[in-house]
Amino acid sequence: MTQPSVANRSAGTQPVRHHVVLAHPAAESFCRSIADAYIAAADACGQATHLHDLYSIGFDPVLTDQERPGPRYRPRDDLAAELAMIREADVLVLVYPIWFGLPPAMMKGYVDRVLGADFAASNLRDHRPSPLLGGKRLVVITTSATTRPWLEEQGQYSALRQAFDLYLNDIFGLHGHDRLHFDAIVPGIPAHYAGECLETTRQRTRMICAEELSARHAAQKATLSIRS
Secondary structure, three states: OOOOOHHHHHHOOOOOEEEEEEOOOOOOOHHHHHHHHHHHHHHHOOOEEEEEEOOOOOOOOOOOHHHOOOOOOOOOOOHHHHHHHHHHOOEEEEEEEOEOOEOOHHHHHHHHHHHOOOOOHHHHHOOOOOOOOOOOEEEEEEEOOOOHHHHHHOOHHHHHHHHHHHHHHHHHOOOEEEEEEEOOOOOOOOHHHHHHHHHHHHHHHHHHHHHHHHHHHHHHHHHHHHHO
16 A cells, blocks of 8 residues: 655645555556556555455455355455455455456445445435445446447347446445446557557546545535534
8 A cells, every 4th residue: 555645744634545455366467557557647646546456365255154244244354354354445446357247245245244234224214324335436437348339239238337336336335336348359459549548548547536535625624614
């Protein structure tokens, strides 16, 4: 995780924090390059980042009976640090490939065990946001071997966006949703195209950082106004 910038320290505030979750089994995947580009851009903006590579740490995606939401909920030991990281984050970034029109099982398991930790059906019924995620910003960055027009023709792209991104955004009470998708990502992609994708990631990251910092300053100004 990066350290607060000089500007943040002098202002006496904590930096905006980005928690980046990567779900790809290959150590040198293009998804990893995207995650690295996002982190480098956020670091350059003086904001704090943390990368959580699910495959490399051997994350267990299987939800056990004891972790089902309810009065008997008891998280396993491996969740403590992860939940603490998310609790401190302002921006949650999910990076994964689209396989058979869906996220990898590893990412779905992360949603089940971590994002949905002790989030009961009654929260949905009563429209109560997640105590862990409510108010945070969601950023989703995906890749596919097929082209986006083909995915849209099959109805997969819109279905995934509705059933996964927007659904998570709504039920957990996240305050915003950003999506980037890079298609035709196959072995041997042209260097110029890979570079364009990574530059797009960096540009979007800088925009997100600026918007989050602006929102932070507006909230601080509003708090000072109320106190005065």
